[in-house]
Amino acid sequence: MAAFTAWVEYIDTSTVLIFLVVFLCALWLLSSSDGPTNWPPGPKAWPLIGNADLFWNNDHVYMSFVELAKKYGEICHLCLGPRGHLVVLTGHEVIREAFVEKGEYFSNRPTFIPLVKYTTNGKGIVMQHGPHHKLLRRFTLKALRDFGVGKSSLEEKIKEEVQIVLAEFDAQQDVPFDPKQLFDKAVSNIICSIIFGQRYSYDNEEFQHLLSAMNYTFENSGPRNAAAAWLPGPLALTFFPKFRKFIEVDRQTKDFVRERIAEHRETFDEENVRDFIDMYLKAEKDGEETGALTDENIFQVIVDLFLAGTETTSTTLHWGLLYLIHNPDVQRKCRQEILQVVGQDRLPEMKDKGKLPFTEAAILETQRLGSIAPTAVVHTVSEPIKFRGYDLAKDTFVLPNLYQSHTDPAIWEDPFAFNPDRWLDENNKLKNNPAFMPFSVGRRMCLGDSLAKMEMFLFFTTLLQRFDFGMVDADNPPSTEGFQGITRSPPKYELLTSRA
Numbered sequence: 001m002a003a004f005t006a007w008v009e010y011i012d013t014s015t016v017l018i019f020l021v022v023f024l025c026a027l028w029l030l031s032s033s034d035g036p037t038n039w040p041p042g043p044k045a046w047p048l049i050g051n052a053d054l055f056w057n058n059d060h061v062y063m064s065f066v067e068l069a070k071k072y073g074e075i076c077h078l079c080l081g082p083r084g085h086l087v088v089l090t091g092h093e094v095i096r097e098a099f100v101e102k103g104e105y106f107s108n109r110p111t112f113i114p115l116v117k118y119t120t121n122g123k124g125i126v127m128q129h130g131p132h133h134k135l136l137r138r139f140t141l142k143a144l145r146d147f148g149v150g151k152s153s154l155e156e157k158i159k160e161e162v163q164i165v166l167a168e169f170d171a172q173q174d175v176p177f178d179p180k181q182l183f184d185k186a187v188s189n190i191i192c193s194i195i196f197g198q199r200y201s202y203d204n205e206e207f208q209h210l211l212s213a214m215n216y217t218f219e220n221s222g223p224r225n226a227a228a229a230w231l232p233g234p235l236a237l238t239f240f241p242k243f244r245k246f247i248e249v250d251r252q253t254k255d256f257v258r259e260r261i262a263e264h265r266e267t268f269d270e271e272n273v274r275d276f277i278d279m280y281l282k283a284e285k286d287g288e289e290t291g292a293l294t295d296e297n298i299f300q301v302i303v304d305l306f307l308a309g310t311e312t313t314s315t316t317l318h319w320g321l322l323y324l325i326h327n328p329d330v331q332r333k334c335r336q337e338i339l340q341v342v343g344q345d346r347l348p349e350m351k352d353k354g355k356l357p358f359t360e361a362a363i364l365e366t367q368r369l370g371s372i373a374p375t376a377v378v379h380t381v382s383e384p385i386k387f388r389g390y391d392l393a394k395d396t397f398v399l400p401n402l403y404q405s406h407t408d409p410a411i412w413e414d415p416f417a418f419n420p421d422r423w424l425d426e427n428n429k430l431k432n433n434p435a436f437m438p439f440s441v442g443r444r445m446c447l448g449d450s451l452a453k454m455e456m457f458l459f460f461t462t463l464l465q466r467f468d469f470g471m472v473d474a475d476n477p478p479s480t481e482g483f484q485g486i487t488r489s490p491p492k493y494e495l496l497t498s499r500a
């Protein structure tokens with residue numbers, strides 16, 4: 001990193017231009033023999049850059065994909081410059097066919113991208129594939145289960161955090177207030193309890209710094225900055241100033257995790273396994289599955305869980321309150337149901353879930369319309385294959401357009417209306433819809449879905465039991481148009497809280 005920075009300080013414009021010309025010529029040469037010719041249909045590509053212009057300064061790439069699907073169909077091919085190919089899958093059937101039925105071929109990640117190599121070192125769960133990924137995923141799922149996901153021990157932890165959040169909302173009554181940071185802290189503390197065995201006070205500076213670093217990563221790592229991920233380090237540092245900050249933020253997060261692991265090694269007691277890190281230390285001591293359970297892998301798994309487990313759930317809660325202030329009737333109906341089933345004298349619990357269908361429908365509707373992972377995380381093809389009559393080369397990028405699946409007018413009536421009733425049948429029971437895939441499907445499906453569902457249920461129900469949420473200025477309602485970083489987030493907004 002220091003070497004990159006020093007390099008950047010000493011180069012002048014002509015050096016950069018020469019380097020750029022050589023780089024482009026190399027790309028041009030590389031593109032001369034470029035895989036199969038029977039690609040799926042797609043828009044015409046420019047020389048060298050292909051269709052990469054689609055991503056440039058585009059905060060709604062998933063919406064551009066919706067338009068492309070109308071023209072080119074369920075499988076659309078885009079060229080991303082020499083040897084870079086992307087297929088966008090549109091429609092739940094084609095997505096399930098690729099990720100579930102043909103999951104063996106469609107479940108790799110683009111480990112060859114320079115930024116991915118740099119930040120993950122080829123380790124962890126999110127950006128690794130192959131036998132180590134499989135083993136780490138199994139170990140992590142088991143550890144999450146053993147630690148209490150789906151059990152009352154973890155429910156108690158979530159409820160403790162929910163109570164702290166209630167007190168914070170209470171303190172902000174009748175004052176315009178943006179709840180995003182509060183949700184970040186609360187949700188992050190739950191994942192911190194699981195991984196590090198401790199929660200942090202909301203005014204702890206290191207914790208706050210870490211969370212704002214994480215937000216920076218999520219806001220700036222979306223498709224609009226994707227080009228930076230492709231360039232070799234020096235070029236990326238030169239042309240994308242955000243890349244420098246991104247690398248700095250990545251270092252800060254990793255330093256934090258490294259310190260926690262070192263502390264755990266010093267205080268480890270195999271008779272008292274406190275958290276995820278201890279589970280790893282114990283497995284290491286017992287000589288379990290040594291192939292993948294290395295310090296480097298576990299270190300990256302922890303970074304993965306910390307990043308994937310915080311922003312996603314927090315952003316969903318943030319969308320939820322935005323939709324609720326736009327839909328006071330839904331809010332009232334949820335509260336009525338909660339008060340009828342739970343009352344005011346105790347907090348809602350997971351055992352109440354089956355008895356609160358309308359409230360649950362409101363949560364599902366938030367996930368559908370918020371679509372926080374509009375194109376999931378990019379997959380790649382593991383070997384040359386034929387798919388629905390088309391040839392796909394090894395390493396072709398694959399994105400499922402989950403946003404389109406959640407807003408397709410052929411599936412959802414009046415898709416942009418926030419309408420929990422669409423989830424209920426005539427007996428007031430929840431209905432499944434195969435087009436609903438907020439956690440994606442197949443071998444790379446989110447492994448935190450059970451935890452996220454517990455968190456969303458306990459936060460939503462408890463907040464609605466206690467508070468009424470309203471707009472700061474009903475004549476100027478906050479926008480519900482999302483913007484895309486790694487996740488699709490609501491725009492910044494403030495609300496007013498009052499006791500229900």
Ligand code: HEM
Nearest residue numbers: 125126308309312313373376377439440444446447448452
């Ligand atoms: C509402 C909250 C959440 C949503 C909507 C969500 C959604 C997703 C999606 C769409 C993917 C990509 C799947 C694919 O590539 O096909 C994913 C991956 C992942 N998520 Fe989540 N997630 C949420 C919460 C969490 C939580 C709480 C955790 C941590 C405990 C977590 C950990 C992960 C991990 C580790 C992966 C990578 C899985 C792999 O590559 O094998 N997520 N998530």
